[in-house]
Amino acid sequence: MARDIQDHYFKLAKKQGYHSRAAFKLIEIDDRKSILHKGDAVLDCGAAPGSWTQVVLERIGRRGRIVAVDLQPIMTAGEDRLQTMQGDFNLIEPSELLEFIAGRSAAEDAPPRRFDVLLSDMAPSTTGDRLIDHYGSIRLCEAVLDRAREVLRPGGRTAMKVFEGEAYPELLQRCKAEFKTVKGFRPKASRNESIEMFIVADGFRPPPTDAAH
Ligand SMILES: C[S@@+](CC[C@H](N)C(=O)[O-])C[C@H]1O[C@@H](n2cnc3c(N)ncnc32)[C@H](O)[C@@H]1O
Numbered sequence: 001m002a003r004d005i006q007d008h009y010f011k012l013a014k015k016q017g018y019h020s021r022a023a024f025k026l027i028e029i030d031d032r033k034s035i036l037h038k039g040d041a042v043l044d045c046g047a048a049p050g051s052w053t054q055v056v057l058e059r060i061g062r063r064g065r066i067v068a069v070d071l072q073p074i075m076t077a078g079e080d081r082l083q084t085m086q087g088d089f090n091l092i093e094p095s096e097l098l099e100f101i102a103g104r105s106a107a108e109d110a111p112p113r114r115f116d117v118l119l120s121d122m123a124p125s126t127t128g129d130r131l132i133d134h135y136g137s138i139r140l141c142e143a144v145l146d147r148a149r150e151v152l153r154p155g156g157r158t159a160m161k162v163f164e165g166e167a168y169p170e171l172l173q174r175c176k177a178e179f180k181t182v183k184g185f186r187p188k189a190s191r192n193e194s195i196e197m198f199i200v201a202d203g204f205r206p207p208p209t210d211a212a213h
Contacts, residue, residue: 009189019075023051024189033200035117035157041101043115044068045089046122050076065101090143094150114153120144120160134165141171149206156204164195175201
């Protein structure tokens with residue numbers, strides 16, 4: 001039965017022109033939690049092959065913008081609302097990430113625009129050892145939260161993938177300290193045997209030292 005559901009998403013992705021079945025995870029997250037809005041600036045981390053990027057482009061309207069980053073080449077292209085960057089998310093300077101969405105502030109002396117939404121479907125290269133993979137995933141989430149302080153606007157939203165395990169409650173605690181509302185969410189399109197889930201959070205509250213910048 002579970003395998004039937006996975007085949008269903010695989011076939012549906014092909015039929016609807018998405019690069020992968022992962023598209024349906026973001027579709028379900030957004031349908032349920034409403035994290036993508038018209039005109040949003042979105043940072044999509046771990047974007048390859050590019051199906052989340054496709055979904056974001058469908059949902060942010062003509063005035064929205066998206067920066068998509070991955071170690072691997074991203075197949076979604078040919079959109080003036082999209083900038084793709086190949087590289088390690090941790091090694092790309094915040095100013096580089098923000099450049100594409102800059103210049104849209106009302107006044108010249110206004111602070112640089114930040115992202116409205118920070119997405120991460122990043123996953124470590126899996127080893128098959130659940131504990132190692134779990135901590136690899138936790139490290140990626142911590143890096144996303146560190147980077148949020150520099151690139152996400154106060155009040156902003158996030159959805160990020162995490163492999164569940166012993167450090168998950170601590171990660172959730174950090175999210176609760178930094179966002180107003182935080183929920184764990186497991187989309188139907190996630191493989192049944194997978195330990196992945198998504199933390200969906202709204203109302204980013206940058207720590208005071210960062211808010212002053
Ligand atoms: C599950 S795939 C993402 C699927 C994508 N959301 C889609 O819908 O097509 C996970 C991705 O995370 C990327 N990734 C892992 N660590 C990364 C890092 N440090 N920087 C950038 N991308 C990373 C991997 O290269 C891989 O392509």
